[in-house]
Amino acid sequence: MASLFRIGTRGSPLALTQAGMVRDALSAAHGRSADSFEIVVIRTTGDRVQDRALAEIGGKALWTKELDRALLAGEVDCCVHSLKDVETIRPTPIAIAATLPRADVRDRLIGAASIEALKHGAVIGTSSPRRAAQLRAIRPDLSIIVFRGNVDTRLAKVAAGEADATLLAAAGLDRLGRGDVGHAIPVETMLPAPSQGAVAVEVRAEDAAARALVSAIDCATTCACVTAERALLAELGADCHSAVGALATIADGELTLRAELLAEDGSDKVAGEARGAVGDIEIAPGLARELLERAPASIRRLFAAE
Ligand SMILES: NCc1[nH]cc(CCC(=O)O)c1CC(=O)O
Numbered sequence: 001m002a003s004l005f006r007i008g009t010r011g012s013p014l015a016l017t018q019a020g021m022v023r024d025a026l027s028a029a030h031g032r033s034a035d036s037f038e039i040v041v042i043r044t045t046g047d048r049v050q051d052r053a054l055a056e057i058g059g060k061a062l063w064t065k066e067l068d069r070a071l072l073a074g075e076v077d078c079c080v081h082s083l084k085d086v087e088t089i090r091p092t093p094i095a096i097a098a099t100l101p102r103a104d105v106r107d108r109l110i111g112a113a114s115i116e117a118l119k120h121g122a123v124i125g126t127s128s129p130r131r132a133a134q135l136r137a138i139r140p141d142l143s144i145i146v147f148r149g150n151v152d153t154r155l156a157k158v159a160a161g162e163a164d165a166t167l168l169a170a171a172g173l174d175r176l177g178r179g180d181v182g183h184a185i186p187v188e189t190m191l192p193a194p195s196q197g198a199v200a201v202e203v204r205a206e207d208a209a210a211r212a213l214v215s216a217i218d219c220a221t222t223c224a225c226v227t228a229e230r231a232l233l234a235e236l237g238a239d240c241h242s243a244v245g246a247l248a249t250i251a252d253g254e255l256t257l258r259a260e261l262l263a264e265d266g267s268d269k270v271a272g273e274a275r276g277a278v279g280d281i282e283i284a285p286g287l288a289r290e291l292l293e294r295a296p297a298s299i300r301r302l303f304a305a306e
Helices: 013-030 061-072 129-138 151-159 170-175 208-215 220-236 283-294
Strands: 005-009 037-041 078-082 094-099 107-110 123-125 143-145 165-169 199-204 243-251 254-262 269-277
Touching: 005 013, 005 061, 013 037, 013 078, 013 151, 013 170, 013 199, 013 208, 061 078, 061 094, 061 199, 094 208, 094 220, 107 170, 123 151, 129 143, 129 243, 129 254, 151 165, 165 170, 199 208, 220 243, 220 254, 220 283, 254 283, 269 283
Parallel strands: 005 037, 005 078, 123 143, 123 165
Antiparallel strands: 078 199, 094 199, 107 165, 243 254, 254 269
């Protein structure tokens, strides 16, 4: 395949960085020059609407819809996404062909050295139901305000005093060269969003050539972990309103999946974990059902599966 390979992406600085990572990985894997790949920026509804919480205005499809359309129309050969922003159930003609090696999965707190160090009643800017609920489970005195916009916008809002602190994914900060910003929160304190830190490349399912080209850069370990985390979400019937943390890790050939569901205000929480062989597809839905069974009504009512 000697022709130009077009890589679709959103236009935010983080999205462009991630698309560049995919281009560099493809060019290295196939010994092709970087200019045999073209990065094509596609504007999404999510990029235009910056002032309301994602959950309020239509959910994750705001980011994917226009990229899906461009992919299916043949305007691009693949699309690069932060996997945590991609809906659990994808249109059948679209397939994930690769996930890059996962970055730091943790959240970082910007504005204080730790959650305990936040002053009483501190105002935290976030639009993530998970981060809001996890914070309030630990510190019910905190108030949460809606924060959107790209990483730099959010950092600028904290610097300007619009909030005392915010939380951002370490992966995004690191990729933007802001590894020095904020303090990492241990996953034992804040379980990350399912797929946090993972970049995925989607292709048209029927495009065998694109699939073969892109699959060369797939990280099998990352793929196994995010597949389990996304299978948990699918079984839960979770959407972007649900406060769900999930993290799969692999050690000695065994996969451990940890997950937690929280009430919106953090007043209730149910957590658990499951272990099994890598590729055992029953672990994740099994854990999802167990958590829903154990969950109080305040949590269970937030999930479509019930
Ligand atoms: N929802 C926005 C989003 N999507 C992916 C990342 C960071 C990169 C990643 O998690 O892979 C971010 C920013 C953030 O949550 O701080």
